[in-house]
Structures are given as structure tokens and as C-alpha cells.
Amino acid sequence: xxxxxxxxxxxxxxEPLLHFILIGAFLAGAVQLLQKPAKSDQEILVTPALVERxxxxxxxxxxxxxxxxxxxxxxxxxxxxxMLFREAKSLRLDEGDELVRRRLVQKLEFLKAxxxxxxxxxxxxxxAYHTARPELFLAPAKVSFSHVFFSPDKRTxxxxxxxxxxxxxxxxxxxxxxxxxDRFPLKSAYDAMTxxxxxxxxxxxxxxxxxxxxxVSRWTGPVESGFxxxxxxxxxxxxxxxxxxxxxxDMVRNAWTSNQLDLAVQKRLEELSRRYTIVRKDISEEKAKx
Amino acid sequence: xxxxxxxxxxxxxxxxxxxxxxLAQAPxxxxxxxxxxxxxxxxxxxxxxxxxxxxxxxYRFAQGQEVEYLGHRVKRKAPLDFLAVTDHAEYLGVVRxxxxxDGPLKGTRWGDWLAGDTxxxxxAAYKELLKASGESAKIxxxxxxxxxxxxxxxxxxxxxxxxxxxxxxxxxxFEWTSAPGNQNLHRNVIFRGKGPDVPFSSKESxxxxxxxxxxxxxxxxGLTLLAIPHNGNASNGLMFSTEKTLSGAPITRDYLERxxxxxxxxxxAQVKGQSETHPLLSPNDEFASFxxxxxxxxxxxxxxxxxxxxxxxxxxxxxxxxxxxxINPFKLGLVGGTDFHSGVSxxxxxxxxxxxxxxxxKTLATITATTSIGGEPPVGASxxxxxxxxxxxxxxxxxxxxxxxxxxxxxxxxxxxxxxxxGWNFGSDTLSRPxxxxxxxxxxxxxxxxxKAGPAGLAPTFIVQALKDPDSxxxxxxxxxxxxxxxxxxxxxxxxxxxxxxRKPDLTGKLPSVGNTVDLAKASYENSIGAVELMGxxxxxxxxxxxxxxxxxxxxxxxxxxxxxxxxxxxGSPLNPEAPPMLQERAWTSPIWYTPPGxxx
Numbered sequence: 074x075x076x077x078x079x080x081x082x083x084x085x086x087x088e089p090l091l092h093f094i095l096i097g098a099f100l101a102g103a104v105q106l107l108q109k110p111a112k113s114d115q116e117i118l119v120t121p122a123l124v125e126r127x128x129x130x131x132x133x134x135x136x137x138x139x140x141x142x143x144x145x146x147x148x149x150x151x152x153x154x155x156m157l158f159r160e161a162k163s164l165r166l167d168e169g170d171e172l173v174r175r176r177l178v179q180k181l182e183f184l185k186a187x188x189x190x191x192x193x194x195x196x197x198x199x200x201a202y203h204t205a206r207p208e209l210f211l212a213p214a215k216v217s218f219s220h221v222f223f224s225p226d227k228r229t230x231x232x233x234x235x236x237x238x239x240x241x242x243x244x245x246x247x248x249x250x251x252x253x254x255d256r257f258p259l260k261s262a263y264d265a266m267t268x269x270x271x272x273x274x275x276x277x278x279x280x281x282x283x284x285x286x287x288x289v290s291r292w293t294g295p296v297e298s299g300f301x302x303x304x305x306x307x308x309x310x311x312x313x314x315x316x317x318x319x320x321x322x323d324m325v326r327n328a329w330t331s332n333q334l335d336l337a338v339q340k341r342l343e344e345l346s347r348r349y350t351i352v353r354k355d356i357s358e359e360k361a362k363x
Numbered sequence: 364x365x366x367x368x369x370x371x372x373x374x375x376x377x378x379x380x381x382x383x384x385x386l387a388q389a390p391x392x393x394x395x396x397x398x399x400x401x402x403x404x405x406x407x408x409x410x411x412x413x414x415x416x417x418x419x420x421x422y423r424f425a426q427g428q429e430v431e432y433l434g435h436r437v438k439r440k441a442p443l444d445f446l447a448v449t450d451h452a453e454y455l456g457v458v459r460x461x462x463x464x465d466g467p468l469k470g471t472r473w474g475d476w477l478a479g480d481t482x483x484x485x486x487a488a489y490k491e492l493l494k495a496s497g498e499s500a501k502i503x504x505x506x507x508x509x510x511x512x513x514x515x516x517x518x519x520x521x522x523x524x525x526x527x528x529x530x531x532x533x534x535x536x537f538e539w540t541s542a543p544g545n546q547n548l549h550r551n552v553i554f555r556g557k558g559p560d561v562p563f564s565s566k567e568s569x570x571x572x573x574x575x576x577x578x579x580x581x582x583x584x585g586l587t588l589l590a591i592p593h594n595g596n597a598s599n600g601l602m603f604s605t606e607k608t609l610s611g612a613p614i615t616r617d618y619l620e621r622x623x624x625x626x627x628x629x630x631x632a633q634v635k636g637q638s639e640t641h642p643l644l645s646p647n648d649e650f651a652s653f654x655x656x657x658x659x660x661x662x663x664x665x666x667x668x669x670x671x672x673x674x675x676x677x678x679x680x681x682x683x684x685x686x687x688x689x690i691n692p693f694k695l696g697l698v699g700g701t702d703f704h705s706g707v708s709x710x711x712x713x714x715x716x717x718x719x720x721x722x723x724x725k726t727l728a729t730i731t732a733t734t735s736i737g738g739e740p741p742v743g744a745s746x747x748x749x750x751x752x753x754x755x756x757x758x759x760x761x762x763x764x765x766x767x768x769x770x771x772x773x774x775x776x777x778x779x780x781x782x783x784x785x786g787w788n789f790g791s792d793t794l795s796r797p798x799x800x801x802x803x804x805x806x807x808x809x810x811x812x813x814x815k816a817g818p819a820g821l822a823p824t825f826i827v828q829a830l831k832d833p834d835s836x837x838x839x840x841x842x843x844x845x846x847x848x849x850x851x852x853x854x855x856x857x858x859x860x861x862x863x864x865x866r867k868p869d870l871t872g873k874l875p876s877v878g879n880t881v882d883l884a885k886a887s888y889e890n891s892i893g894a895v896e897l898m899g900x901x902x903x904x905x906x907x908x909x910x911x912x913x914x915x916x917x918x919x920x921x922x923x924x925x926x927x928x929x930x931x932x933x934x935g936s937p938l939n940p941e942a943p944p945m946l947q948e949r950a951w952t953s954p955i956w957y958t959p960p961g962x963x964x
Contacts, residue, residue: 226863226894258780258830258896269427273441276833299833300895327423331431 117155119148120354127151148355153342156349194329202329203318209328210321213267214313216284221250222257223295223302230301237295237302244292244304254304262308275299285310391800392753392770394780395762397445398425398708399536399750400551400593400633400700405450405518406538407458407505409704411489412720413482416706418448418521424707426531432707433724437716440834441778443708443749444757445532448522449551449700452537452562453496454505456514458488471504482721493661493736497545501566512561519558528758537562539590541569543609545659546666547597550574550626551700555587555763570609572618575625589767591698593630596638597660600671603693605680619684619692628766629674629695631773631951632748633702634718639951640675641668648844648857649873650919650947654745654775663738678846678954679853682911686851689963696769696811696953697915699748699776708749710776712835712948715746715926730927730936742927742942747776751950753809769811774950777832781841783810783916784826785955787817793826794898810915811953813964822906823957827860828898829918835948836920837893838863839877843901844917849910860916861899863892879922881945886924886932888945893921908959915954919947 127147131139139147194202203210221240223233240253259274266274271281276299283296287307294304318325403418404410413433420430427442450456460466461477468474472491476484495502505511522533535558541548548571552563563577574590581588595602607613631639636656645651659666670676674695681693701708703718717723723741733740751772752765765771772781782800786807793799793806803826808814814823829841840862846855859874868874880889897918906912922945924932931938938944958964 224895225890226896230890258828269442272834273444274833277440278833299835300831 114159115348116350116352117152118352118354119152123151124148124355148353152346152349152351156342156345159349160345194326199322199325199329200318202332203321203325206328207315210316210324211313212316213269214285215265215267215311216271216307217262217264217266217309218284218287218305218307219262220257220280220303220305221254221261222300223304224255225301227255233302234295234297237304241292241294241304255301257300265309265311280305392755392765394751395444395532395754395757396749396751396774396778397443397447397532397762398701398710399445399447399449399534399553399591399698399766400538400630400702401446401448401706401708402450402538402702402704403448403706404459405448405456405514406704407451407454407492408489409450409706409720410458411485411492412704412722413485414705414720418450418518418706419524421448421706421708422446422521422525422531422533424709426525430707432705432716433720435716435725437707437709437714439709440711440714443531445534445752445762446708447534447536447551447553448518449536449538449553450518451540452552452564453540453566454502454511454564455537455562456518457505457507457510459514460510467507467510468504473502473504485721496540496542496661499543499565499569515561522558526759528756530757532757532759532762534759534763535559539563539565539574541565541571541574542660543569544599545662545664546599546601547594547660548592548601548609549594549660550590550592551630552578552588552590553763553766554581556759557586559584559586559588572608572610572621575621578625579621587763589628589763590626591628591630591700592626593633593700593702594635594638594656594660595629595672595674595677596636596641596656596668597658597666598672599659599666600668602671603674603677603680604671605684606671614684614688616688616690619688619690622692623690623694627694627696627769628698628771628953630700630702630748631674631697632699632745632775634744634747635702636743636745637747637775638672638674640673644668644673644676645855645857648855650842650857650917650949653949654747654946656739656743656745658738661737663734663736665738675844675846675855676853678913679848679855682846682848682913683851683853685911685958685962685964686848691911691956691958691964694769694913694954694956696766696771697773697951698750698766698771699773700750701748710746710749712746712776712923712926712946713929715929717741718744718746725930725934727934727936730931730934730939733939733941740939740941742939745775746926747774749774749776749778751778751780753782769953770809771811772950772952774832775946775948777835777920777948777950779832779835779838779918779920779948779950780830781916781918781950781952782826782828783952783955784808785812785814785823785914785957786826787814787821787823789824789826789900791900794828794900799826808955810955812955814955814957816960817908819908822903823914824900824902825860825914825916825955826898826900827916827918827952828896829861829916829950830896831894831920832948836888836923837890837895838897839893839919839921839947840874841897841899842917842919844915845903845905846913847905847907847910848912849907856905858901860901861897863894863897863921877921879945881922881924883924883928883938883944884932886929888921888923890921911959911962912957913954914957916952918950920949922947 128139223237225233278297278299280296280298284305284307287293289307292304292306295302402409403416403421404414424430425443425446427439429436429438461468461474476488519535522535526533534553536553539550559581578588637654640651642651657665677693681691685691705718709716717725723729729741735741752762753770754761754765784803784807788806827841829838831838841860843858843860862874866875878892925946927942928944
């Protein structure tokens with residue numbers, strides 16, 4: 074945390090409270106990045122330096138580089154949290170624990186008023202939602218594959234990767250698989266695995282995705298798991314497909330309800346945003362127009 | 364190990380196509396992971412802590428779906444295979460009715476407190492709830508059988524809705540929440556298939572003998588069920604007491620038999636600490652000081668634990684009772700559960716979102732607090748634990764039966780897989796054989812079972828295999844812990860069986876530490892030390908054929924940052940000295956028991 078921001082810690086202390094009202098807010102750390110106050114209380118200033126810091130924080134948290142869309146999303150999150158933060162401040166949420174609690178509750182109610190649980194939707198509404206958002210109602214892709222394991226226990230992790238790469242070069246259709254690689258303590262072939270099942274067995278490494286992109290019937294790799302390195306050969310694969318409405322009914326109802334809540338919160342935030350001026354110094358004025 | 368047994372298996376995949384399934388081996392038991400101890404807003408206390416999740420959320424979360432908890436979207440990285448939601452039987456689901464403006468609690472003080480769904484109202488109600496619990500008093504407004512029944516039916520329907528045999532298993536279950544004088548005697552009750560008409564609540568009786576009577580009645584009605592006591596660590600010595608029954612009567616053989624018949628398992632770890640052992644009870648166990656929770660339930664008072672609180676000691680106490688009464692009531696298999704009051708079994712150390720509603724949301728205040736309503740600072744909570752079972756299939760029947768035969772292990776929240784077998788005739792080359800697991804089953808017994816009678820003059824041999832959690836730290840070592848009893852006197856020993864790297868035990872037999880790669884400033888670690896898999900055989904070098912013995916295995920990970928450290932780094936807070944900055948996650952297997960000839964098992 075930069076040492077040149079004397080108020081940071083005090084502000085952080087208020088951040089948890091804000092979290093209650095930021096329904097759906099993702100970037101927990103964004104409020105840490107509050108800048109020195111802009112000229113006016115009603116003006117929110119976004120500078121290139123701020124965007125850089127948001128991006129850095131994102132990298133720290135996720136380990137991946139935000140692309141331009143993700144960067145814009147980070148900025149929008151920042152603006153949203155900054156508005157709510159100032160609202161909270163104007164309600165003097167920083168004065169005393171009791172007051173904080175009371176105000177917080179009021180604030181929560183304030184958001185909830187709009188985000189009340191929607192009424193039970195009729196079938197036509199749900200069918201329409203199923204059609205409008207097919208990407209939410211997919212049966213996952215499935216893949217079957219064999220693999221050969223290279224354990225870091227006998228080498229280093231890098232040694233295991235190199236050994237796997239080496240073996241791949243020599244591997245032919247007639248290779249004696251029994252003479253290659255190391256004993257794998259679980260199974261040597263997996264059938265009809267979804268991405269989630271792969272994470273369950275192997276951990277969130279490249280082996281959870283690689284079989285879905287690899288050429289069928291060919292040995293490829295090395296791919297990494299939470300255990301070591303593997304060569305894989307995909308034997309069968311089925312892409313994800315849209316679930317028929319009848320099969321997806323519960324999913325559709327849940328998704329629709331959750332979407333209604335999101336929309337209600339969104340509406341509330343839009344009302345709020347009419348009270349603020351957003352100044353985007355990180356992009357040209359042309360683009361900054363909503 | 365030079366075996367390459369998975370390779371022939373690989374070829375057989377192709378072969379099977381031509382020769383048909385006849386050649387396929389009998390189904391091998393594989394490890395399934397789940398949580399069998401979780402609370403949602405159907406638990407009165409969880410609801411008053413502002414948890415609003417329902418079992419619906421719990422079952423979706425366990426399967427890897429994203430759900431909302433305290434305004435945050437939360438998701439497991441690795442889904443679970445099974446889940447039993449175990450809401451408190453006491454007025455299960457009733458207090459939620461206060462959210463309905465014209466609901467049944469309208470016009471009562473509870474209705475008034477909770478009508479606005481405010482933190483303050485809930486806090487006032489929570490205070491009243493704690494008071495009633497501490498006095499084991501009934502709450503008149505909730506004493507409404509019709510209301511209780513409709514809430515129970517709703518709750519059971521969730522479990523049935525999400526049961527997907529072969530893919531995801533749910534159980535009908537509840538927690539019987541007896542805590543006389545804040546001393547924890549809680550039990551989770553789990554049903555194999557169909558659930559009961561109504562659960563049994565500690566408002567009816569807080570005496571475990573009455574719970575067993577309820578369970579016996581359920582069996583007569585054709586149901587299959589078991590109870591799992593937990594948090595002996597917070598029982599003030601009552602959980603594994605060998606002095607007298609709760610009602611003050613002397614211990615009898617009948618009492619011990621009923622206990623063993625109803626309670627095959629106990630929870631070795633959960634959010635309120637581990638109950639394996641305490642460093643003061645096991646001064647020679649360098650890993651005993653792990654996730655300690657030393658308070659009574661719901662009050663900031665420390666629990667006594669000199670006897671009757673911790674499982675390792677209970678293993679010896681049970682063997683002493685066996686010498687006296689001919690039955691060991693504490694042949695307890697080990698499982699883990701979260702006991703989270705959040706509705707989400709978020710045991711992944713890197714993705715822990717807090718576990719007790721507004722008592723420990725993911726905030727700076729939670730990290731820095733030095734106390735809580737129950738005494739312990741919120742950072743003391745463990746992001747633990749899970750149950751592993753060795754079962755043939757992911758179904759209610761297969762998983763329940765694994766629980767019943769105690770082929771189970773507990774983990775501190777991760778997915779370490781541990782196998783453990785005992786026998787007399789394992790060949791020295793057993794582990795190098797491709798089919799060693801099948802042989803271990805036929806030539807020996809798995810965790811949870813009794814060693815068969817052995818040949819004279821021989822000491823038993825044990826096989827242990829541990830495979831790391833693919834999304835956590837490597838393994839440091841695997842140990843076997845032995846508790847031996849003869850003439851009423853018990854002693855314990857810890858043996859290192861397999862470990863990573865080329866470490867050599869020193870002259871006193873102590874294995875050097877595995878090292879530490881944790882960077883506290885970044886809450887990160889490297890798997891550059893430790894092992895992916897550890898296995899070994901071990902023959903008991905101190906075997907006394909005339910003494911009873913309980914053996915269990917423990918697999919220990921390399922140090923990794925604790926959840927509280929990860930939060931501190933993410934939220935920019937200093938570490939709270941009340942919690943250790945890192946931990947060595949672990950798994951504990953159910954024991955294998957040896958009983959000398961002439962003593963009944």
C-alpha cells in the first residue's frame with residue numbers, strides 16, 4: 074500500500090461495511106485505491122495511474138493480466154464503489170460504531186427495497202429467458218482420454234515436464250505404454266469428464282482444459298496437473314449443448330430470479346449515478362461518453 | 364517403487380472392447396469427498412447471524428455452482444461429491460418464518476425483532492436464543508408442532524431434490540444440539556435413505572441416551588441411521604467421560620453397547636478446531652498444536668480437557684473400558700465436517716468466505732478482532748473440514764455404508780487421499796505390485812476394521828498411501844499413531860512411516876522438518892519441497908500381543924498460508940497474532956484395532 078496516503082487505513086476500516094451494500098461487487102480491494110479527493114464531491118476522477126493500479130491489483134488477485142474489456146470492467150466497478158463510498162461517507166458512516174451499524178442497516182434496506190425477491194414467473198417468461206440466454210443453460214462438454222504421468226517426486230517439476238516432452242517425441246502408435254512414465258496413483262484413463270470433474274480430480278491446472286482442445290486420437294502434451302506432468306490422448310469428446318427447456322427448468326427459474334435481483338440493483342445504481350459526474354482522464358473524451 | 368501397474372490397465376481399456384466386461388475387476392473403492400456437517404438459515408442461530416442461505420444454496424454450492432453469501436458471490440474450485448446439511452433440530456426452520464410479514468411469528472417478540480430483517484433485531488434475538496440454549500429452555504413462540512413439521516418437510520425435500528445417484532449424494536440429516544451448561548455434547552444424525560417424520564431435538568432431552576432411544580425407535584420403523592458426536596474439545600471432558608452417564612448413573616455394559624451401536628464415528632476436525640489431541644496431552648507429538656479451539660460453546664469460558672475431551676485419549680480410555688466391561692465404546696472412525704453456519708461448505712483455504720454470518724464476514728474487522736461472543740477471536744475459526752470415504756459408488760447406500768463400516772478419513776479441508784491397511788502377512792514386495800490395493804483388501808483389513816487374529820510371535824504390518832490434494836501443498840510425511848492399553852494404563856506413540864526427500868531421522872529418531880516456502884507478505888507458497896505421493900509399509904516395532912492397540916494414520920502437508928493470512932494480504936491488514944500465520948493441512952484415517960486374545964472386541 075503506498076505510504077503517501079495517510080487516510081488509507083481509516084478508509085479501509087470502513088470498507089467492510091460497504092461490502093454489505095455492494096451486492097454483487099467483486100473487487101474487494103478496489104476501495105483501497107481511493108485517490109485523493111477530486112475537485113468536487115460530485116466528481117469522480119479516473120486517471121491512467123488509477124487504471125494501472127486497478128490492473129495491478131487484479132493481477133495480484135487472479136494471477137492473470139486483465140485484457141482491455143476486463144480493464145473497463147474494473148474501472149466501472151471502481152466508479153460504482155466510489156459512488157457508494159461517498160454516499161456512505163455523506164451519511165457519516167465513519168462516525169462511531171453504533172451509528173455505523175444503524176446507517177448500514179438503513180442502507181441495506183435502501184438497496185433491498187428495489188431488490189426484493191421477485192414474484193414466481195410464469196412459464197412463458199421462463200421460456201423466453203431460456204431462449205434469450207442459451208449460454209446459461211448448457212450441458213457441459215465432456216471428454217474421454219488416456220494419459221501417461223510424469224511425477225516430480227523422482228525429479229523436479231521441471232524435470233518431469235522435460236521427461237514428458239522427451240517421451241512425446243519418441244511416442245508412436247506402437248509404443249509400449251507400460252514402459253513410459255511413472256505409475257499414476259489414480260486412473261490411467263478417464264471417461265466422459267466435464268471441466269468441473271477434471272478440476273476435482275486433477276486440480277485447476279492446464280489438464281482441466283487441454284483435453285477439450287487437443288486433437289483427438291493423438292498423443293499431446295505435456296500438460297500440467299496438481300500432481301505433475303502428463304501426456305494425454307483424447308479418445309472421445311462431446312461439445313457442450315443447450316439443455317431443452319424441460320430439462321433445464323430449475324436452472325432457468327434460478328437464473329431468472331437471480332437476474333431480476335441484479336437488474337433491481339442495477340436500477341438503483343443507475344439512479345445513484347445520475348448524481349455524479351464521472352471524469353475519465355484515462356480515455357479520450359469521445360469514448361468517455363456513455 | 365518401480366511398479367508401472369497403471370500401464371497394463373491402460374491397455375486393457377482397448378482390450379475390454381473385444382473381450383467384454385467379464386474381465387473387469389470387481390468395483391474398486393475410490394475416494395469421495397463431502398461435508399456432513401453444515402448449517403443454513405434453517406438453523407436458528409445461523410439465521411440470527413444474518414445467514415440467509417437455504418439448503419438449496421448449499422447443495423448447489425457443493426456441486427461447484429456460484430451462490431450468494433452475505434452479498435458476495437462464492438464458489439468452490441473443486442466441487443464435492445456429497446453433502447449432508449445438518450441444521451439444528453431445535454426449531455429447525457421455524458425462525459425463518461419471521462421474515463414473512465403475516466407469518467406465524469407475527470405479533471410475537473421474535474416477529475418484532477425480525478420483521479425488518481435488521482442486524483440489530485437479529486442481534487437482540489440472538490442474545491435471547493443464547494440465553495435459552497444456555498438454560499436448555501424452550502422457546503414458547505416456536506413450540507408449534509404444525510409449524511415445525513412443515514419446516515422439516517420443506518427441509519427434507521431439498522435433500523431429495525438434489526440427490527443425483529452416481530453423481531452427487533445428499534442425505535437427510537440434522538444436528539441434535541445438546542450442550543448442558545455450555546458443555547458440547549452435539550451429535551449429527553444421518554439417515555441412509557428415507558428420513559424420519561420429525562427430528563429429535565435437545566428440547567425434548569439433552570441426554571444422549573434419549574437420542575439413542577429415538578434412534579432405536581427409528582430403526583424399528585425401518586429406517587437406517589447413525590449419529591456422529593463432535594467437538595469433544597468443547598465438551599469440558601463430558602464427551603468421552605468414563606466416569607458416569609450424563610444423568611449421573613454408573614456406566615454399564617448396556618450403556619456402552621448402545622453407545623457403540625449408535626455412534627460409529629466422531630468428527631476429528633471442523634470450524635471449531637480439531638479434537639484429535641491437545642499439545643498438553645501429547646507433548647511428544649510435534650504436530651499436536653494444530654487449529655486448537657479451547658472454549659465451551661457460546662460463552663467466553665475455557666473448557667477443561669484433561670480427560671474426556673480428545674479422541675486420541677478416548678481411544679485409550681475405550682480400551683480400558685473394554686478390559687473392564689468386554690466392550691470398547693470408543694472404536695470411533697474419523698470424519699471431518701465444516702459446522703459452518705453459512706450454508707456453504709467453503710473449505711478451500713484460499714477461498715474461505717467466513718463461516719458464521721455477520722460474526723466473521725470477510726472484513727478487516729474480522730481479522731483484527733481479539734474476541735467474539737463465544738470467546739475465541741474470529742481468526743481462530745478453521746477453514747475446515749471434509750470427510751473422505753472409500754466407497755464403490757457415489758450413492759446414498761454406498762457412502763452411508765462406508766460411514767457405517769468406518770472406511771473414512773477426515774481432512775482439514777483439502778482433498779488428500781489416504782489409504783490404510785493392516786494385516787499379518789503382507790509380503791515385503793506388496794507395494795511394488797500393480798494390484799496391491801486388491802491384495803491389501805484380501806490379505807488384510809482397511810481402516811475402520813479390526814485386525815484378524817494373528818499368528819503367534821508376529822507383529823502386525825500396516826500399509827499406508829497418501830496422495831496430495833492437487834490444489835494444495837505437497838506432502839511432508841505420513842505417520843502412524845498408536846494408542847496402546849494394558850491393565851487400564853494407556854500410552855501413545857507417533858511413528859514417521861514415509862516422508863519426502865532424502866531426510867534422515869537424527870539419533871533420537873526425530874525426522875528433520877520438511878522446510879518452509881511460505882512468503883507471508885504475499886500469502887504464497889511453492890511446491891518445491893514435499894512429495895506428491897507417499898507410501899510405505901510399517902511393522903509395529905513395539906508390539907505387545909497382550910495389550911489392546913488402536914492404530915491410525917496421519918498425512919501431513921508442507922506449510923501453507925492460513926486463510927487469515929490470505930485475507931490479511933488481500934485486505935491490507937497486519938496479521939492477527941491470535942492465529943498462526945500458516946498451517947500444515949492434514950488428513951487423519953479411521954483406526955485399525957488390535958484386541959488381544961481372550962478380550963472381547
